[in-house]
Each structure stands twice: as C-alpha cells, then as structure tokens.
Amino acid sequence: MGFPKTAPMRYLLLVTGTWLVIFLLTRSVLLVTHLDEVGGNLLPVFGVGLLYDLGFLAYAALPLGLYVLLCPPALWRRRGHRWLLQVLFSASLFAMLFTAVAEWLFWDEFGVRFNFIAVDYLVYSDEVLNNLLESYPIGKLLSLLAMLALILSVVLRRPFNAAMAAPLPAMRGRLVNALALLAVAGISLQLISQDHPRTQGGNAYNNELASNGPYQFFAAFRNNELDYTQFYKSLPTDVVAKQLRAELSEPNARFIGQDPLDIRRAITHPGTLRKPNIVLVTIESFSAKYMGSNGDERNLTPNLDALRQQSLYFNNFYATGTRTDRGLEAITLAIPPTPGRSIVKRIGRESGFASLGQQLGAVGYDSVFVYGGRGYFDNMNAFFSGNGYRVVDQSSVPESQISFKNAWGMADEDLYRQTLNLADADYARQQPFLLQLMTTSNHRPYTYPDGRIDIKSGNGRDGAVKYTDYAIGQFLDAARQKPWFDNTIFVFVADHTAGSAGKEDLPIANYQIPLFIYAPKLIEARETAQLASQIDLAPTLLGLINLSYESTFFGRNLLQDNPLPPRVVLGNYQHLGLFDGTNLAILSPRKGLRRHDQALGESQELRVGSDDPLIQRAITYYQAASYGYKQQLLSWKAPKDTTPTISTR
Numbered sequence: 001m002g003f004p005k006t007a008p009m010r011y012l013l014l015v016t017g018t019w020l021v022i023f024l025l026t027r028s029v030l031l032v033t034h035l036d037e038v039g040g041n042l043l044p045v046f047g048v049g050l051l052y053d054l055g056f057l058a059y060a061a062l063p064l065g066l067y068v069l070l071c072p073p074a075l076w077r078r079r080g081h082r083w084l085l086q087v088l089f090s091a092s093l094f095a096m097l098f099t100a101v102a103e104w105l106f107w108d109e110f111g112v113r114f115n116f117i118a119v120d121y122l123v124y125s126d127e128v129l130n131n132l133l134e135s136y137p138i139g140k141l142l143s144l145l146a147m148l149a150l151i152l153s154v155v156l157r158r159p160f161n162a163a164m165a166a167p168l169p170a171m172r173g174r175l176v177n178a179l180a181l182l183a184v185a186g187i188s189l190q191l192i193s194q195d196h197p198r199t200q201g202g203n204a205y206n207n208e209l210a211s212n213g214p215y216q217f218f219a220a221f222r223n224n225e226l227d228y229t230q231f232y233k234s235l236p237t238d239v240v241a242k243q244l245r246a247e248l249s250e251p252n253a254r255f256i257g258q259d260p261l262d263i264r265r266a267i268t269h270p271g272t273l274r275k276p277n278i279v280l281v282t283i284e285s286f287s288a289k290y291m292g293s294n295g296d297e298r299n300l301t302p303n304l305d306a307l308r309q310q311s312l313y314f315n316n317f318y319a320t321g322t323r324t325d326r327g328l329e330a331i332t333l334a335i336p337p338t339p340g341r342s343i344v345k346r347i348g349r350e351s352g353f354a355s356l357g358q359q360l361g362a363v364g365y366d367s368v369f370v371y372g373g374r375g376y377f378d379n380m381n382a383f384f385s386g387n388g389y390r391v392v393d394q395s396s397v398p399e400s401q402i403s404f405k406n407a408w409g410m411a412d413e414d415l416y417r418q419t420l421n422l423a424d425a426d427y428a429r430q431q432p433f434l435l436q437l438m439t440t441s442n443h444r445p446y447t448y449p450d451g452r453i454d455i456k457s458g459n460g461r462d463g464a465v466k467y468t469d470y471a472i473g474q475f476l477d478a479a480r481q482k483p484w485f486d487n488t489i490f491v492f493v494a495d496h497t498a499g500s501a502g503k504e505d506l507p508i509a510n511y512q513i514p515l516f517i518y519a520p521k522l523i524e525a526r527e528t529a530q531l532a533s534q535i536d537l538a539p540t541l542l543g544l545i546n547l548s549y550e551s552t553f554f555g556r557n558l559l560q561d562n563p564l565p566p567r568v569v570l571g572n573y574q575h576l577g578l579f580d581g582t583n584l585a586i587l588s589p590r591k592g593l594r595r596h597d598q599a600l601g602e603s604q605e606l607r608v609g610s611d612d613p614l615i616q617r618a619i620t621y622y623q624a625a626s627y628g629y630k631q632q633l634l635s636w637k638a639p640k641d642t643t644p645t646i647s648t649r
Contacts, residue, residue, distance in 0.1 A: 007076065008068040008174070010163035014156065015064065015089060016057050019096050023053040026100045027209055030107055037205045045210045048197050052212035058188035060214065064088070065181045069174045082164055086153070089160060094149035101145065103213040112208050114217035135445040193219070196590075204505050226339040228626035231589040232576070233610055235619050237261060243620040248554070250562045256550070261624050262633045263554065267539075269546040275364065275432040276522060277488040278541060279419065279479075282327060283468060284442040286494035288315075288514045290465045300466045303473030307492070307516055310525050314515040314558070318508070318533045318568045318579070319496045325378045327495030328438065330534035332356050332387065334553035335634065336569040336625045339576060339589075343629065344383045351386025354552040354636040356538040357434060358388035362639055363547065366426050366433045368392055370419055372440035373409030380438070388636070389436070392418065404449040409440040411448055412471035420478055427484040438495070442468045476518075489523070489544065492516040493537065506577040508584055508599045511570050517544075531566040531581045532558050552634040554625060569621050578618035585618040 004013065027049050031038060038045075068085075075081050106114060153160075169177075192215075228234070241260035248263055249255075257264040288294055293305040320330040321337050325344040329335065332355045333343065343350055357367035367389045375381035375393035384391050394402070394409045397418055404411040419435055426433040441448050446464035447457045453470050455463035472492065479485050494513035515537070517523060523544070535555035542549060543557035556564060568579040576587040584599035586592075593615050596603045608615055628634045 005166060006169040006173075007163055007166040008071070008169070009177070010166050011068055011085060011089075011160075012061065012065050014159055014163055015092055016061050018093060018152075018156070019057060019061075020053055022096045022100055023049075023212060026103055026213070029104065031209055034205055034209075037203075038209065039203050040206065042206075045206055048210040049212065051197055052192065052210070052215050055188045055192040056212045056215040056218075059185040062181055062185050066178055069178045069181070073168050076168060085164070086160065089156075090149055090153040093152050094146055097145045097148055098142075099214055101141065106213075111205075113211045114213040204507075207505075226574070226589060228339060228623060231591070232339065232587050232622065233591040233593055233615075233619055234623050235610060235616065239616070240620050240623050243616060244624055247564060247567070247617065247620065248556070250556055250560065250564065252560070253551070257633065259631070259633060261627045261631075263552060263624060263628060264633065265551045266548075267542075267551045268548045269543060271546045273363065273547055274545045276519065276545060277423065277426075277432050277484055278360070278365075278434045278491065279423070279488060280331070280434065280436045280491040280493075280537075280541075281472070282324075282331060282436070282438045282493060282495045283472075284324065284439045284495060285461075285497065286442060286465070286468065286513065287497040287510075288317075288512050291514065298462060300462060301469040303469045303476070304492070304514070304516070307472075307476070307518060308514075308527070310520060311516040311518040312523050312525065313517075313527045314530065314532055315527055316529045316531050316581075317493075317513055317515040318511045318531075318570060319494060319513045320511075320534050320570050322496050322572050324438070324495045325380075327534060328380070328383070331493065331495075331537050332384075332436070333634070334535040334538045334555040335629075336535065336554055336621045337571040337576065338622065338626050338629060339571070340573055345379045347379060347382065350379060350383045352632075352635050353387050354550070354634060355387040355389075356541065357384070357436070358636045359538075359542060359547065359549050360432075360434045361388045362549075364432060366390075366431050368422060368433065368435050370415065370422065370435055370437045371409070372412065372415040372438065384436075392422065404447075406440075406445060406447045408443050412439045412441040412468060413449070413452075413474060415439060416471060416475035416478070419475070420482070423479075423482065423484055423488075427482075439468065439471075441471065486521040488519065489541070490516075490518040491537070491541070492518070493534070504596065504603060504605075505575045505588070506570060506572070506584065506586055508568075508570070508577070508579050508596075511568075528558075530558055531568060531579075533568040533570065535569065550637060550639070552628070554621065565617075567617065567621075569618075576618065576622050578614065578621060580614060580617075583614055585612070585614040587615075587618055587622060 004010070027046065031042070031045065103113065237260050244261065244263060245255065248265065250267075252268050253265040255264070256266050290296055291301045291304055291308070292299055293308050320326055321342070323342070325342040326337055329342045329344050330337070333353050335343070343353075357369070361367045369380070369384035369389040369391050371380060371391070371393040373394050375384075375391050375395070381391050381393070394405070397410065397414070401417070402410045402414050404414065415437060419437060422435055423433060442461070442464045445458055446461055448464065448467040450457060453463065453466045455466055457463065476490070479488070479490070493515045497510055497513055515532075535553070536558050537555065539551065539553045539555045540558045543559055554569075556562065566581050570577045570579065574589060578585045579599060582598065584596040586594045586596065588594070593608055593610060593612070595606045595608045595612060595614055597606065598604060610616065610619065
C-alpha cells in the first residue's frame with residue numbers, strides 16, 4: 001500500500017491541494033489586473049510563486065498533518081471525528097477564500113502582497129476593523145465567502161469521502177511520515193526567505209506576484225526590524241565619516257561629537273532669535289499630483305492652489321517613506337528611514353531624541369502634537385510625549401466638540417477648531433507655540449461631514465482630497481482673524497503620498513509631495529525647485545527663527561546657500577534609497593546594491609559595487625543613521641544655559 005493512498009495523506013493532500021489552487025487563482029487574478037505593469041517572462045512569476053506556495057504549506061499545514069498522522073485508528077473511524085474533519089476542511093476553505101479576498105484588497109491599497117504593514121494593522125484592530133466596516137460591505141462579503149466555502153465542500157464531497165474510506169497505515173509508517181513532515185518544514189524554513197528565491201531588483205510587480213501573501217505575512221513577524229550591519233552593505237568608518245562631513249558641513253555648522261560617526265553639530269545663526277508661532281500641518285496621504293496647479297483638471301484643490309501663490313512653495317520635495325509613522329519620524333527627528341520598523345513604533349526605544357519639539361521647547365515654545373485620531377495608534381502618544389511634546393488627540397476632545405468622526409478619527413475641520421483653541425490659549429499666556437498637526441480625513445473610508453463639498457462622502461479619494469482642501473481653506477480663513485496670525489508660520493506638508501506602488505522597489509515619482517511655508521508678514525512668497533525632503537524641514541524652520549542650537553539632524557537648512565550636493569533619502573521597510581535628482585541608489589537586504597539611472601524617466605537598473613559614488617553616499621546616510629540610533633548619539637541634551645520650557649498641561 002502506497003502511503004499517499006492512505007486515509008491521513010489523502011485527506012491532507014485534499015486540504016493542501018485546495019489551498020494551492022486558491023493561491024494560483026489569487027496570483028492569476030492579481031496578474032490579470034496589472035498586465036500593464038508586469039513585464040518580461042511570466043514563467044518565473046509562477047515558478048517562484050509555486051515554491052513560495054509550497055514553502056508556506058510545508059509548515060502551515062504541519063499541525064494538521066501531525067494530527068491526522070498520529071490520530072489513533074479507533075478515533076479516526078468514529079462518526080463524530082469524521083464530522084470534525086469535514087468542519088476543519090470547510091473552515092480551511094473559508095479561511096483561504098477570506099485570505100484571497102484580503103490579499104486583493106491589500107494589493108488595491110498598497111500595491112504589494114502582505115507585508116509588515118498587515119502585521120501592524122493587527123495591533124490596531126479597532127481602527128482597522130472600523131475602517132473595513134465603513135469601506136466595504138463586510139457582512140455581505142463574509143456571507144458570500146461562507147456560502148462559497150460550503151458549495152466547495154459539497155463539490156469536493158466525493159474526494160473527501162474517498163479519503164475517509166481509505167485504509168489506515170501502520171503506526172510505524174505514520175511516525176516515519178510525521179518525522180518527514182517536520183524535516184520538510186525545517187528545510188523550507190531554511191531555504192526560503194522573504195528575498196529568496198524571488199530576486200531583488202527588476203520589476204517590483206513581478207517580484208510581488210512571485211511571492212505568497214500568507215508566507216510574507218508570517219515572515220514579517222520576524223523581520224519588522226532589520227539590523228543594518230547584518231543585512232546591508234557597510235563601509236569602513238573613516239570612509240563614512242569623511243562622506244558625512246561632505247554631506248552635512250553647512251557654512252554655519254561645526255562638528256562637536258567625539259565619535260567619527262557622530263553628526264552632532266553646533267549650528268549658529270546670525271541675527272536676533274525670533275519667536276514666531278509655528279503651525280505645522282501634516283496632511284494624510286496627499287500627493288502633489290492631485291493639485292490643479294500641477295495639471296489635475298478636477299478642481300480638487302482650489303484653496304491649496306491659491307495658497308501656492310502666497311507661500312514659499314517647494315515643487316521638488318519628497319517623502320521619506322510610505323506610511324504616516326515614517327513621515328512623522330522624518331519631520332520630527334530629521335533622520336533617514338532606518339530599515340524595518342520606524343523609530344516611532346519601537347516601543348521602549350522611541351524616546352529621548354533631539355526633536356524639533358525639544359529644540360523649540362528649550363527656548364520657551366509650547367510644543368504640542370495634535371492628532372485627529374487616538375494617539376495610541378502607531379505609538380504616537382509615547383513617541384511625541386517622550387520627545388518634548390504634550391499630546392492632544394481625539395480622546396482629549398469632548399464629544400460635544402466633534403461634529404463628525406470615522407474609523408480613523410475626527411474630521412479635519414474639528415482638528416483645526418481644536419488647533420485654533422490651543423493657539424488662542426497660548427497667545428493669551430504670551431507663549432509662542434509649535435502646534436504640530438496630523439490629519440486623518442484623507443484616508444479610506446474617505447468619509448467627511450455632509451454639505452461641505454460637491455462630492456458625496458464615502459465615494460473615494462477624490463472627495464477626501466477636496467474635503468481636505470476645503471478644511472484647510474476654512475482653517476486659514478479663521479486663522480486670519482486671529483491676533484496671532486501675523487506672527488505665525490504655517491507649514492503644510494504630506495506624511496506620504498496616496499500610493500507608492502510601482503514597477504520598481506522605490507518608484508521615486510510616487511514619493512513626491514508638496515511643501516507650503518506660508519507667513520505673508522514674515523516670508524516672501526516664491527517657488528523653488530530645490531531638491532529636498534522631509535528631513536530638511538526641521539532645520540529649515542529653526543533657521544527661519546535664527547535659532548543657534550546643537551543639531552543631530554541629518555537634514556539641512558533649505559534657505560541658506562551651501563555647496564552641499566543635492567539628495568533625497570527615501571525607503572520602505574526593506575529597501576533604502578538616495579536620489580540625487582537624476583539617479584537613484586538602492587540598498588537592499590542581503591547587501592544588495594543597485595543604481596537606477598534616469599530614475600524619473602525610463603529608469604535603467606544597474607548592478608554596481610560599493611565603490612560607486614552614489615552608492616557610497618547612500619550607505620553613508622543609512623549606516624550613520626543606524627549607528628547613531630544604536631549608540632544613542634542622537635539623544636537630546638538640554639542647553640546648559642537654558643531650562644526647557646514645555647507646558648505640562
């Protein structure tokens with residue numbers, strides 16, 4: 001008797017075979033819906049994809065396999081046990097169908113298979129669940145999936161009955177095969193990883209399709225933080241130190257750290273320190289492409305288009321990452337995106353940095369982080385309260401003052417109303433303020449108060465963008481009536497774009513965001529094409545007020561002339577990039593090095609070595625940032641002659 005023909009193996013092969021078919025269908029549907037983006041030979045997509053599918057099944061089905069192989073014959077033949085196996089089979093069908101649909105929805109949002117983002121979403125189940133309930137007909141969808149699972153169970157009733165009626169193997173054979181299953185799972189765990197056998201580089205869509213969503217999901221548990229020196233190419237300390245000085249030696253900067261990789265510098269600004277108020281608005285998921293002044297013909301941003309003419313506007317500005325926590329990290333700490341989980345979310349290691357809030361608090365500002373949602377999301381409360389801010393979030397606001405809220409938080413107009421109240425209170429105490437806002441409305445489910453704009457709530461991102469613009473217009477109209485307006489700098493910047501998926505691992509065009517600095521009584525309106533990113537915002541604001549300080553910022557003051565070479569640093573949780581305005585260097589795990597020439601046009605990918613000048617610049621930023629973080633070189637040190645003045649209310 002061949003062992004595959006025995007009852008336990010026939011049952012196990014029926015379950016895993018069904019899963020394998022669903023994996024194939026999922027990959028095929030994603031492929032068909034993205035034929036324009038996928039390129040080259042498709043056989044590797046399915047060949048490598050099959051390896052990932054089998055690799056996942058090797059250990060995902062292990063508990064079930066061990067159970068059916070070691071189940072005593074007396075229990076196996078019982079009617080109740082037969083019903084149990086039928087229920088398990090039907091439940092597995094439902095789980096796989098649910099996973100397939102979840103993958104399609106996740107791909108629609110992020111353009112990738114499951115990754116650490118999906119893992120993080122499990123942590124914030126309340127927001128995510130409510131978001132899903134408000135975005136999709138979940139009840140109907142689950143009912144449909146349950147019905148399909150039952151139909152498939154009926155269709156597959158014959159092979160199920162045949163498996164149950166097959167002979168049972170001897171105990172010795174069962175033990176041998178149980179050990180074989182354990183061995184296969186162990187080998188699979190060693191030979192297959194997130195990056196192998198799928199390749200780095202090439203068409204990113206091909207690489208994602210050649211993976212397995214559930215496999216990537218569970219792999220992300222192990223890889224949500226990546227040690228730079230272990231996974232990425234490093235350079236000798238002296239080489240990095242020399243390059244650091246070439247990147248950060250502004251005319252008014254003096255390095256004062258003892259460690260060669262310590263970037264701490266004494267920044268001096270001539271003239272008298274000014275203390276204008278600062279309102280820094282980080283807009284959720286706002287791409288520059290939605291602006292009418294950038295060619296969009298749908299009239300979604302009339303207020304921002306008008307503001308562009310009245311502001312110092314940066315039209316060549318980029319986000320450092322693809323998620324809110326990365327944007328907040330870059331804006332607040334001016335640090336490149338270290339691999340894996342952002343600093344914001346490294347619980348227990350997210351505090352004590354020389355942040356924008358700390359620097360301004362040390363000279364008397366009331367530094368406040370104002371969030372439209374609940375601050376426990378993405379660990380924002382811990383991050384900002386541990387880095388010189390007090391926090392005002394949705395939970396701080398009485399329900400009577402919230403006119404509308406959805407899964408992610410209160411409407412933008414409610415957030416701005418709270419901001420006006422905070423500004424009024426600080427003005428009454430004659431205390432300058434930094435109010436750093438994070439909005440929520442421009443996010444799925446794209447709902448907002450009725451009657452504000454001419455697009456019905458919940459009908460997609462276009463409406464959310466237009467409402468975002470509307471709320472900004474209302475906020476500025478109200479602010480202009482305030483006695484503190486003339487002495488206030490308003491900054492509007494996105495946390496990241498509306499979508500970062502593309503044919504490349506780091507599609508640079510999809511990282512472009514707008515930056516407005518608006519203060520009609522303080523700053524001359526003009527437009528600049530200077531290449532810059534979120535890490536440059538904090539040092540630029542401190543330069544605007546003529547603050548001399550100790551800097552641990554990797555960014556630079558965009559408003560002073562300096563000879564520094566242009567660059568933008570950007571990444572996702574895995575790939576790290578440096579863009580010089582033309583070409584893009586990419587660092588990948590397993591010490592992968594690539595360069596994309598003409599990255600904004602017909603990008604050409606090249607494999608290069610660590611002696612490539614652009615690669616060396618990229619390594620310098622990320623090696624130094626990771627080292628500085630690990631060695632606590634980026635920590636806050638209060639000025640010796642100044643006691644930090646941070647409100648504790």
